[in-house]
């Protein structure tokens with residue numbers, strides 16, 4: 001790929017029109033963190049239950065018990081039904097085998113939105129239905145919140161995709177890890193940036209503290225349950241689906257590693 005072409009495209013600030021071939025991004029899919037997540041020890045137990053059974057929202061929750069004690073981490077995909085990186089990667093995560101802790105995965109959180117390939121489900125944008133210190137405002141949000149309270153996760157990771165890049169394109173929030181105040185997000189992002197090709201400087205991830213109360217699932221978990229909470233955003237800007245998945249997979253594995261679930265350390269990799 002011609003470097004001038006890539007930088008020129010980034011400089012144009014156009015959103016949604018250019019996709020750069022991302023062979024280099026793909027080549028990093030053998031990332032040590034992802035390998036550790038995929039190739040850990042057999043789980044003690046893998047359980048599937050249905051969220052909101054016998055409703056239009058019915059969707060599986062997978063629980064993977066690692067052989068050793070550790071943190072409970074909940075990963076959500078498909079809170080927005082057309083953000084395929086989160087859906088596809090969280091389906092992959094149901095096959096991951098952490099060394100320690102309990103991994104709880106909901107790949108298609110807003111099942112109706114996922115089936116319709118739309119951002120919003122029957123009641124609109126699911127990620128606006130979780131007011132702080134109040135009951136969630138829809139049946140689906142209440143069902144999800146019941147599950148979150150039941151699992152009482154140490155860590156919540158919600159996987160998303162934006163159209164542009166945070167601080168480069170107005171209104172867009174891509175290539176950012178939003179996080180609760182207690183999260184070691186800078187360290188995670190520093191490691192994640194090892195996966196970003198050198199010729200895509202605009203795509204380097206940033207860690208953004210997100211402590212202002214608003215009705216998002218990860219914020220409610222942070223405020224009410226004291227979970228360390230993250231909302232991950234990659235971008236469609238210049239990235240094909242495989243590149244978005246690569247970043248999403250890499251971010252998820254790093255969150256698990258940083259919270260003690262995987263036997264790979266940030267120091268070794270960096």
Ligand SMILES: [Zn+2]
Nearest residue numbers: 080083160161
């Ligand atoms: Zn989203």
